[in-house]
Amino acid sequence: MISIATIPVKTYLSKSKIPGFDYVINPYVGCPHKCVYCYAEYMRKFSGHAEAWGDFLDVKTCPVPLRPAKLFRTRVMLSSVTDPYNPYEKQYELTRNLLKQLIFCQARVYILTKSALVLRDLDLFTQMQHCEVAFSFSSADDAFRRLAESGASSVEEKVHALKTLHEAGIQTAVMVAPLFPEISDWRAILDLTHPYVTRYGFDSLNMRPAYQRKVMAFIGQHFPQFLPLYSDIYLKEKTDYWQALSAQITDYCTQANIPAEIYFGSSRSYSGD
Numbered sequence: 001m002i003s004i005a006t007i008p009v010k011t012y013l014s015k016s017k018i019p020g021f022d023y024v025i026n027p028y029v030g031c032p033h034k035c036v037y038c039y040a041e042y043m044r045k046f047s048g049h050a051e052a053w054g055d056f057l058d059v060k061t062c063p064v065p066l067r068p069a070k071l072f073r074t075r076v077m078l079s080s081v082t083d084p085y086n087p088y089e090k091q092y093e094l095t096r097n098l099l100k101q102l103i104f105c106q107a108r109v110y111i112l113t114k115s116a117l118v119l120r121d122l123d124l125f126t127q128m129q130h131c132e133v134a135f136s137f138s139s140a141d142d143a144f145r146r147l148a149e150s151g152a153s154s155v156e157e158k159v160h161a162l163k164t165l166h167e168a169g170i171q172t173a174v175m176v177a178p179l180f181p182e183i184s185d186w187r188a189i190l191d192l193t194h195p196y197v198t199r200y201g202f203d204s205l206n207m208r209p210a211y212q213r214k215v216m217a218f219i220g221q222h223f224p225q226f227l228p229l230y231s232d233i234y235l236k237e238k239t240d241y242w243q244a245l246s247a248q249i250t251d252y253c254t255q256a257n258i259p260a261e262i263y264f265g266s267s268r269s270y271s272g273d
């Protein structure tokens, strides 16, 4: 059972620390998608919640509208520590209302989600001068998605959403992330999505020490055969696995002419046009 509260905030905007974006908007605190590897769980500490991550959701309210002069042609990302299309967005429509304001501000909007609910706002995306919708996939296997990202849309729903967005002329991206060593079937993700995707990013399963125990327990329970490898990578911090994987992805994407950026390994690399 999720506990939901409404919390007043002075602004929805945060200055972005993520390269490529000017501002980030997180309309909610918390995320019911409950990904086992969620890096945003540290938000619990700031929000004062005793509930487990995924069991609470704060709905932000702000009476002050976004300022067009401040946001004109800036790059605004939704979202970094929540999913702007969590299931409760259907009811609260915070993201939808913010997008309407961002159209008026003529901001460049980048959406990162794991939910097909994003399709509800297709009418708004088509009114934007620039809009990109990115989905993240850790696997093309929905059985794994159910284990690792139980609240997110199914693989099939996400692929359908990408296709619909692409056919409507919206720019789309796929973040192949986080890559679970020996589990994430990245070639299958490319095969499923390639016809509908403008660009790809790849990122590793980058566990902060605070989350290592949780993810290692998940691997131990569901994929015990990979525990020695995960131990080498995460506890002994061996980097050769990521370097080899980075080289494989670069080769594959270069040969298939798939625009891809790799955010791990010895250096950030790019392949494709």
Ligand code: SF4
Binding pocket: 031, 032, 033, 034, 035, 037, 038, 039, 040, 080, 081, 082, 083, 114, 149
């Ligand atoms: S969708 Fe993102 S913010 Fe939500 S639980 Fe998953 S990783 Fe965390």
